[in-house]
Amino acid sequence: MPIRVLLLGGTAEAAELAARSVREFGAALDLVTSWAGRTQAAPDLPGRLRIGGFGGARGLATYLAGERIAAVIDATHPFAARISAQARQACESAGVPLLALERPPWPKEPGDRWIEADSLAEAARLLPNLGRRAFLTVGAGGVPAFADVQDVWFLVRLLAMPDRPLALGPHVVVIGRGPFTAEAERTLMAEHRIDILVSKASGGAPTQAKIAAARDLGIPVLLIRRPAESALRLTGDQVMAKLKPLFPETRG
Structure with a gap:
């Protein structure tokens, strides 16, 4: 049975990670992307697309348990602090691992004002x-x-x-x-x-x-300025490495 992973999206990085995950794990992955935004603004994404909220941390925890989600990837916007906090609370409640994707800040360069x-x-x-x-x-x-x-x-x-x-x-x-x-x-x-x-x-x-x-x-x-981070953020490579143990048949 495919391993179900929930991707909290709404960013270009989320779309890139969705495509990369499907390429890496193929049919072994059942990817569900929750798109934080308007339907007409959502890009063409691999896997399944879910539009709409979960009803707060409690509703998300219920969804994780009911859908047998094996892992959650938080690839929301750096300013979506409320969604990230709810994801953290829901994953802790449901006992589901949470992987938060990093979006590197812009480096300040000479000439920037x-x-x-x-x-x-x-x-x-x-x-x-x-x-x-x-x-x-x-x-x-x-x-x-x-x-x-x-x-x-x-x-x-x-x-x-x-x-x-x-x-x-x-x-x-x-x-x-x-x-x-x-x-x-x-x-x-x-x-x-x-x-x-x-x-x-x-x-x-x-x-x-x-x-x-x-x-x-x-x-x-x-x-x-960005809100203060409440969770350790991972690079795309680190997220993929954390997911890999869920898919033993793809190792090697």
Whole structure:
């Protein structure tokens, strides 16, 4: 019988790990990816896709037991602290191993002009003193924090068009999913005369191009710091090594 693994996804790294796991373990793996996001924004993933919540830590623990999940991989966004905490609690309750995937932070390079904030609210307070034309890349859930910002025009990038108009000052919405190229990001920022980039300090290669583009253009970056980590994070190779003992027939 295939070994069932639950992958908590919603990131490019999750999609990459899903593809890698299926290649490595083949039919011995029954991979279920829980996608944290809108259905129309989900990429084409191997295995089975599950959309929607579990009902908190207790609901997830019940799901793990009922579905006989052998391991959980947390490959959610670094800012999805609540989901990660619920996964940790559920796995402890159900006695299921939890493997948390690392997303490396962006390295600061010569020419980077970073202003760091501890929260979206702090970033919104700082923004009017830093620029007048902002490229806002904080996700749909982060946009409301900037609703009361005055005297700033926004270029807002989202994964999908919102269901209703954004509660935000003057703005234009662009739709896109990484990875992006630095050249495309430079062109986008130049066309819209961007003078400040606003981003969560998400890290990872798929969205690093905007940081490089801002550096090339001499544009400052207002970065929202990551929440404190509550679990040891593993590289993709380490996650695969931890999974391998579950599949003895694939060894060697």
